[in-house]
Amino acid sequence: MLRKGRLSGKMDKLASEYTSSMRDDPRIFDPVVQINAAHVLMLAEQGILEKPASKKIISALSSLQKTGIAGLDLKPELEDLHMAVEKYVIGKAGEKVGGKLHTAKSRNDQVATAIRMVLRSEILDIQEETLELVKALVRLAARNTKTAMPGYTHLQVAQPTTFAHHLTAYAQRFSRDISRLGEAYERVNFCPMGACALAGTGFPISRARVSELLGFDRVITNTMDAVSSRDSALEAMSGLAILMSGLSR
Template sequence: MASGHKLWGGRFTGETDPLMTAYNESIHYDKRMFNADIDGSKAYAKALKQRGILVDEELEAILTGLETVRDEWKQGKFVLQPSDEDIHTANERRLGEVIGTGIAGKLHTGRSRNDQVATDMRLWLREEMKDVKKILINLLQVFAARAEKEIDIVMPGYTHLQRAQPIRWSHFLLSHALPITTDLVRLTEVYTRVNQLPLGAGALAGNPFAVDREFLRKELGFDGIIMNSMNAVADRDFVIEFMFWSSMVMSHISRIAEDLIIYSTSEFSFVTLSDAYATGSSIMPQKKNPDSLELLRGKSGRAFGNMAGFMMSVKGIPSTYNKDLQEDKEPLFDSLKTVKDSIQILTGVLSTLTVHPDKIAKSLTADLLATDLAEYLVRKGVPFRQTHHISGSAVRMAEERGTTIDQLSVEDFKSLHPLYEDDVAAVFDYEASVEKRCAIGGTAKSCVVDQIKNIRNIIARYKD
C-alpha cells in the first residue's frame, strides 16, 4: 500500500472531509494493540504460505518486517502518518515501507479488517485479563493475611448501619473477600469466551482461499473457533461481558470502600488510612480525607457507564460488521484501566491500613447481646418468638432506668421469665457470643479459619 493511500480508497476519488477523517480514525487509542495486530498478521502470513499464496522468501520477509515494525513500536520510534487511521492501516503501511509494497500487499489476501480487528481485540484483551487475574489474586492474599493476623478483634456487626451483633473483624474482611473470589472465578469463565478465534472469517462470508483456521487457532493459542463467519466479525459480546465483569468487581470494591470510609470517620475511628492513600483539606488542617476510597466508590459508576453505553450502541446494529462497533474500544480500554488501577489501589489501602482494636472494643455495647439473651431461654426450651419478646422487654426495662441490659439484676430477669437463673450474667460476653456462631460461615474463630483456608484454596486453584 502506497504511503498516504487508504486501504479502502480504490473506489473513491473525492477528498474526505478533514473532520470526517478525524471522526473516523481510531489510531490514537487502538495503537496500544500493536503487539496483537503483529501477532495476528504473522500467524495469517504462515497460513497464506500453507495455501501457496506466499513462497518461503516472501513469508520470511513479512515475518522479519513485522518484527521490525514491532521493535519500532516498543522503542517509541514508530512514526504515524496522516493516512494511519487505525493500528491495522499503520502497521501495513509501515511493513510496505520496510519490505516493499509488492510483498507486503499480499498479507491482506482473503483477510478483512473486520476479522482482523476482532482478532486483535481478543488477543489484546486476553493478555490484559491475565494481568488482572494476577492483581486480583494479590488482593485476595492481602485479605487472607489480614484476616489471619487480626482474627481476635471483635467488633460490632451492623445491619441498616445500626449495631446488630458482635462479629470478628476478620469475618467482616472476609465478607468482602468472598465476592472477590467469585469475581476471580467469573474472570476465568469470561476468558474462555474471549479466547475464541474470528480470524479467517473474512469480511463476513468466509475466507476464499481456504486458510486453515485450525492452524490459526493453534498458532495464536485460542481455545476454539467461531464457527459462523458473520457472527465472527459482528460479535462483541466478549467486550460487553468483560465490561460487565468490570462493573461487578467495581461494585464489590465500592462497597468495601464505603464501609472503610465510615469506619475511618472520627465518629467510629476503627481504622486509619495510610498517608499514601489519603489527602488533607485545603482549608481545614485537621482533616484526613479518604480520597482513595471515595474514588474507588465513584469509579464504580464509571465502569457501569462504559458497559451500559456500549450496550446501547450494539443493540440496534444490523448483521455483521458496522462502524458502530468501533465504539467498543474506548470504553473497553477505559474499563480495563479503571479496574486494574482500582484493584491495586484497594490492595494498597488494605495492606497499609491501621486498625484500632481498643477503639473497636469501646464500641461494643451490651445491646449487641440482646439476641444472645433471647437464645439463653431458647436453650431451655422456650420458643424463640416468645424469647424475642422477653429480651425486648429487658431492653425496654433498661432504657426506662437509663442503664444497659447487662446492668439489670438476676431478679429483674426472673421477673421477665422464671427460667432466667444466676448464670444469665454469662450471656454478656462478646467473645462467647461470637464463638456460639459456629455453623459453617459463622463468625466463630474456627469458621473464620475455614473461610481463610477456602480463600487460599481458591487462590491456589486459579493462580497458574
C-alpha cells in the first residue's frame, strides 16, 4: 500500500490526489456500507467475530447509513471510500473493535462487489425506463393504425405504410434492448465477496451467506476471476451502446 509502505516521508499532495479514488467513490457509498454490514453479520454467524463486537460495528454502520456520505472524511490522503468507512467505524466503535471490520476481506473483493451492486441497480432502472418508452410507443401506435405515411429506404420514398407501423418498429427494437440488458444482468448478479485480495482466506467464512444477504444469485467461484474481471461491466456497456444507437434515431 502506497500510504503505509517503506517510505517514511509524507506523500506529495499531487501524488495523493492521483492515487485516490475519492472523487468517484460516492457512487458506491450505499453498497459499501451494505457489504460491510453483511460481511460482519456473516462473521458473527460463523463464530469468527464475537457477537458484542459485531453489534457495535453494525451499529456504527447503521449510524453511517443514516448520516450519509457527509459523515465521512473524504480527504485524498485516505485513498478511497473503503478506508474512510473503516475510519468512521473505528471512530464509533474504537480501534480494538472497529479494526475487526477488515477481518477476512479485502478492498479488492469489496470494490468488485460494490461495482456489481451499482451496475445491477442501474440496469434495472434503465430497463424500467425503456419499458415505459415501449408502452408509450404502443399506446400512440394504437391511435394511429390508419394514419398513412410514406416509408423510406435509402433516403427515398419507397412504400406507403402507417404511423403505427413506424412506431411499433421502434417498440420492437427497444424490447430487444430490454431483453439484452436482462441477459447482462444475469452475469452481473454474481457475488465476488469472500475472494479477498485474490486467493480467498483461511477463515471459515460463508461466501454463500454474504451473497444471499446482498441479493446476488450466486458467488463467483474462482476467486482470482472474482476480483480481476470487469467483463460484466463491458457487456452492460455494450447493451447500453446498442440501446443508445436506437434512441439516437
